[in-house]
Amino acid sequence: xxxxxxxxxxxxxxxxxxxxxxxxxxxxxxxxxxxxxxxxxxxxxxxxxxxxxxxxxxxxxxxxxxxxxxxxxxxxxxxxxxxxxxxxxxxxxxxxxxxxxxxxxxxxxxxxxxxxxxxxxxxxxxxxxxxxxxxxxxxxxxxxxxxxxxxxxxxxxxxxxx
Amino acid sequence: xxxxxxxxxxxxxxxxxxxxxxxxxxxxxxxxxxxxxxxxxxxxxxxxxxxxxxxxxxxxxxxxxxxxxxxxxxxxxxxxxxxxxxxxxxxxxxxxxxxxxxxxxxxxxxxxxxxxxxxxxxxxxxxxxxxxxxxxxxxxxxxxxxxxxxxxxxxxxxxxxxxxxxxxxxxxxxxxxxxxxxxxxxxxxxxxxxxxxxxxxxxxxxxxxxxxxxxxxxxxxxxxxxxxxxxxxxxxxxxxxxxxxxxxxxxxxxxxxxxxxxxxxxxxxxxxxxxxxxxxxxxxxxxxxxxxxxxxxxxxxxxxxxxxxxxxxxxxxxxxxxxxxxxxxxxxxxxxxxxxxxxxxxxxxxxxxxxxxxxxxxxxxxxxxxxxxxxxxxxxxxxxxxxxxxxxxxxxxxxxxxxxxxxxxxxxxxxxxxxxxxxxxxxxxxxxxxxxxxxxxxxxxxxxxxxxxxxxxxxxxxxxxxxxxxxxxxxxxxxxxxxxxxxxxxxxxxxxxxxxxxxxxxxxxxxxxxxxxxxxxxxxxxxxxxxxxxxxxxxxxxxxxxxxxxxxxxxxxxxxxxxxxxxxxxxxxxxxxxxxxxxxxxx
Numbered sequence: 001x002x003x004x005x006x007x008x009x010x011x012x013x014x015x016x017x018x019x020x021x022x023x024x025x026x027x028x029x030x031x032x033x034x035x036x037x038x039x040x041x042x043x044x045x046x047x048x049x050x051x052x053x054x055x056x057x058x059x060x061x062x063x064x065x066x067x068x069x070x071x072x073x074x075x076x077x078x079x080x081x082x083x084x085x086x087x088x089x090x091x092x093x094x095x096x097x098x099x100x101x102x103x104x105x106x107x108x109x110x111x112x113x114x115x116x117x118x119x120x121x122x123x124x125x126x127x128x129x130x131x132x133x134x135x136x137x138x139x140x141x142x143x144x145x146x147x148x149x150x151x152x153x154x155x156x157x158x159x160x161x162x
Numbered sequence: 163x164x165x166x167x168x169x170x171x172x173x174x175x176x177x178x179x180x181x182x183x184x185x186x187x188x189x190x191x192x193x194x195x196x197x198x199x200x201x202x203x204x205x206x207x208x209x210x211x212x213x214x215x216x217x218x219x220x221x222x223x224x225x226x227x228x229x230x231x232x233x234x235x236x237x238x239x240x241x242x243x244x245x246x247x248x249x250x251x252x253x254x255x256x257x258x259x260x261x262x263x264x265x266x267x268x269x270x271x272x273x274x275x276x277x278x279x280x281x282x283x284x285x286x287x288x289x290x291x292x293x294x295x296x297x298x299x300x301x302x303x304x305x306x307x308x309x310x311x312x313x314x315x316x317x318x319x320x321x322x323x324x325x326x327x328x329x330x331x332x333x334x335x336x337x338x339x340x341x342x343x344x345x346x347x348x349x350x351x352x353x354x355x356x357x358x359x360x361x362x363x364x365x366x367x368x369x370x371x372x373x374x375x376x377x378x379x380x381x382x383x384x385x386x387x388x389x390x391x392x393x394x395x396x397x398x399x400x401x402x403x404x405x406x407x408x409x410x411x412x413x414x415x416x417x418x419x420x421x422x423x424x425x426x427x428x429x430x431x432x433x434x435x436x437x438x439x440x441x442x443x444x445x446x447x448x449x450x451x452x453x454x455x456x457x458x459x460x461x462x463x464x465x466x467x468x469x470x471x472x473x474x475x476x477x478x479x480x481x482x483x484x485x486x487x488x489x490x491x492x493x494x495x496x497x498x499x500x501x502x503x504x505x506x507x508x509x510x511x512x513x514x515x516x517x518x519x520x521x522x523x524x525x526x527x528x529x530x531x532x533x534x535x536x537x538x539x540x541x542x543x544x545x546x547x548x549x550x551x552x553x554x555x556x557x558x559x560x561x562x563x564x565x566x567x568x569x570x571x572x573x574x575x576x577x578x579x580x581x582x583x584x585x586x587x588x589x590x591x592x593x594x595x596x597x598x599x600x601x602x603x604x605x606x607x608x609x610x611x612x613x614x615x616x617x618x619x620x621x622x623x624x625x626x627x628x629x630x631x632x633x634x635x636x637x638x639x640x641x642x643x644x645x646x647x648x649x650x651x652x653x654x655x656x657x658x659x660x661x662x663x664x665x666x667x668x669x670x671x672x673x674x675x676x677x678x679x680x681x682x683x684x685x686x687x688x689x690x691x692x693x694x695x696x697x698x699x700x701x702x703x704x705x706x707x708x709x710x711x712x713x714x715x716x717x718x719x720x721x722x723x724x725x726x727x728x729x730x731x732x733x734x735x736x737x738x739x740x741x742x743x744x745x746x747x748x749x
Contacts, residue, residue: 032428034431035431065450066448069433069450069451089550090510093583094510128391130177130208133176134510
């Protein structure tokens with residue numbers, strides 16, 4: 001275990017779920033390892049890919065293939081507040097489009113982008129699972145439901161003040 | 163002692179459930195009150211969240227739309243004063259305002275949801291929990307268990323509808339030194355939240371169902387593959403697994419026998435295609451979630467090349483009930499070929515959106531009107547969309563159709579996992595088809611050419627039609643592409659991706675034609691085909707619309723009738739939504 005920590009230090013990595021590395025030869029631990037990397041850094045940095053490659057014995061190119069396949073993984077850091085705007089079916093039929101328009105217009109960015117001040121990133125998600133509150137968005141872990149353009153504006157104002 | 167339960171599924175939490183829970187806790191401590199405060203899962207009435215249930219010596223009282231003020235009132239009047247707060251009650255001993263939401267439901271899968279505390283194994287055990295697995299191990303051989311499940315007529319609730327008992331029989335008969343059981347909790351259909359609610363509200367029933375399956379097929383190891391987007395479900399599952407292990411239900415020599423059972427959680431990483439069983443297996447193995455050719459089916463060659471049985475959350479949650487109550491009791495409900503009950507997630511333009519479990523054979527109209535309370539804001543019922551991106555639309559004129567796997571398949575839609583999105587006259591069917599195709603196009607794994615490229619071409623055609631640039635021949639082209647994609651795709655995603663287009667073309671062809679020939683969107687939804695106008699008689703000149711317009715396309719000063727410049731207007735509909743006098747119309 002000491003060896004692993006020294007190795008982490010050399011590669012500029014901190015806080016990994018070491019227990020997952022014990023069965024390093026098991027390729028099944030690849031996705032949990034990437035999730036752990038993203039939990040630690042907010043995204044999957046290149047150094048983490050190289051590090052995981054060495055321990056899991058999987059080529060870095062293959063890991064890159066896995067990272068880009070799943071929508072959960074990001075290769076770039078996001079803003080301080082992550083706005084997940086729901087574009088699921090229930091939200092769609094309840095007018096999510098105009099909410100998205102409003103949000104992007106207010107922040108001056110597109111979906112998947114981050115504001116210049118690093119405050120907000122907007123992600124579009126398929127369903128947040130609280131369809132009775134449609135249209136819905138989430139900012140970090142807080143859910144905002146029954147949205148109207150006006151409400152979106154007010155919520156953003158609150159976050160800007162923080 | 164009086165017991166107070168707060169509904170804390172994701173829907174309850176989103177509506178502010180923890181605020182209500184904390185308030186109750188604070189009031190209890192401040193006023194030194196004596197009552198048990200508990201968490202519970204989704205009660206089903208998502209449209210009335212936050213829900214609080216009070217159980218005292220007089221009966222059970224369900225309060226809806228509770229906020230912090232409501233908490234004060236319930237505590238003052240009911241808990242201290244002994245008088246239930248009538249105006250906030252939706253379900254109680256004798257109440258004229260009682261909500262008929264639960265009246266026609268039959269709760270098997272949801273038997274404990276919103277009833278027990280999902281964090282307490284003791285409450286699950288009190289409600290006959292882990293009794294079925296004891297019975298199975300003590301009295302039944304694996305063959306007996308498979309026979310019971312086959313006789314019950316239970317079919318896969320993930321959407322495929324394959325007979326569960328038969329699937330178990332195949333895996334049981336397959337040769338292998340080790341076998342696996344997998345629970346598919348990768349609920350990916352946008353607008354579906356049945357599995358999430360079961361995992362959040364009653365995780366032990368799913369674990370018990372998996373144990374019974376493992377016993378029947380001779381497996382020792384199991385996985386639950388859950389979407390990472392369901393943090394609460396994962397948290398409660400982990401708690402439940404820890405408790406089951408501490409009680410000796412999971413681990414080596416369970417219940418003092420020589421049977422071993424282990425279970426692991428695998429978090430998905432956001433890929434819709436992983437709901438397909440071979441893609442799901444690839445994902446657990448740490449690979450890109452790409453499906454492979456079947457046969458060999460997972461029952462023969464699955465996870466790590468070993469025989470594997472995969473069932474959905476709802477399927478597993480049915481199992482303990484079937485074992486305890488018998489196959490006949492289950493098969494007595496439903497239609498000839500679809501037995502038991504089905505859980506539906508009602509959402510969209512419906513008055514009461516939430517979770518409802520109904521016996522198979524109930525009509526769509528009964529679900530929408532009797533349980534769901536009809537269409538929101540007095541709108542007109544247009545269609546239901548079932549089965550998500552793999553499903554299709556069933557028009558209101560077919561509302562008498564019974565819920566049954568085969569009957570629904572005949573319409574071109576599918577039963578699916580239980581998402582039921584209700585649509586009204588403001589929904590454009592071409593836009594809806596485009597919406598689903600955008601989703602499947604994005605989620606196609608890229609392995610099969612027709613699915614990868616064909617869906618892209620279909621999406622381009624739909625974008626053209628909704629932009630008012632459609633041509634007459636586009637509809638034939640859409641149909642041709644649809645059938646080719648269906649025929650040439652390996653997995654369910656590609657085989658069903660054209661369904662939303664095919665069903666809307668079948669039932670709403672005239673809407674497509676209106677977009678193409680008249681350049682009109684009958685539902686006034688597609689931005690390129692509508693125009694916003696101020697109704698002079700209604701405009702009060704309040705300037706609200708002009709202040710909301712992001713492109714300064716609205717002219718007019720205070721107390722003057724405003725005017726929208728169609729050249730500048732980007733049709734974002736912000737003015738339409740902002741106007742308090744309904745003075746802006748879409749034409």
